[in-house]
Amino acid sequence: SQTIHQWPATLVQPVGSPLSLECTVEGTSNPNLYWYRQAAGRGLQLLFYSVGIGQISSEVPQNLSASRPQDRQFILSSKKLLLSDSGFYLCAWSAWTGTNEQYFGPGTRLTVT
Amino acid sequence: QKEVEQDPGPLSVPEGAIVSLNCTYSNSAFQYFMWYRQYSRKGPELLMYTYSSGNKEDGRFTAQVDKSSKYISLFIRDSQPSDSATYLCAMSGLYNNNDMRFGAGTRLTVKP
Structure with missing residues (x-):
């Protein structure tokens, strides 16, 4: 069966510091990968998605970037965090076959102070 | 107008009640519909x-889905305290990777 991992679970960082959040998927090959941010009462906002190694599409201009160095690894980064980057970050995967169900990881709660 | 509208609640029901959760949407290109359950901080x-x-049943x-009215629902029968969570509707076109849209979520509490 497939499993998706995210770490860290919780992170408190000062403004201006760098960020690196990691997501890995087990039990599937060539998944589509997604980064979302969830704000209270506002649903899920798609930040980045990837259909393959090195292929990243950005949905929203922002202070963040994403990379996919390996087939089942997805990384969300920032060089300098802003207060507005605080939120709950979720990684998700879907099968490359085109079925649309997305499966989410446990999330990382980021607080920028 | 948002593409997906979902009443945020909160909704509080007694144990054993039938729960009805709903979403409306405006984009007729949406063809694929999902419901997610999210426990606090998960x-x-x-x-x-x-x-x-039509209807699709899985246990309780x-x-x-009513595409003509652009309206989807999730019914929970014999609700349990363990059903207390936020429920998110989601929808997308067929065969697309990046067009999934989510409702804001309805917070449900089932009281024993």
Whole structure:
């Protein structure tokens, strides 16, 4: 069966510091990968998605970037965090076959102070 | 107008009640519909998905889609305290990777 991992679970960082959040998927090959941010009462906002190694599409201009160095690894980064980057970050995967169900990881709660 | 509208609640029901959760949407290109359950401080968990109008049943859960009215529902029968969570609807076109849209979520509490 497939499993998706995210770490860290919780992170408190000062403004201006760098960020690196990691997501890995087990039990599937060539998944589509997604980064979302969830704000209270506002649903899920798609930040980045990837259909393959090195292929990243950005949905929203922002202070963040994403990379996919390996087939089942997805990384969300920032060089300098802003207060507005605080939120709950979720990684998700879907099968490359085109079925649309997305499966989410446990999330990382980021607080920028 | 938002593409997906979902009443945020909160919704509070007694144990054993039938719960009805709803979403409306405006984009007729949406063909694939999903419901997620999210416990506090956890990632969303896929409950049900369907791509056709009508009803789909899975245990105590029934997903209903009315494409003509652009309206989807999730019914929970014999609700349990463990059903207390936020429920998110989601929808997308067929065969697309990046067009999934989510409702804001309805917070449900089932009281023993």
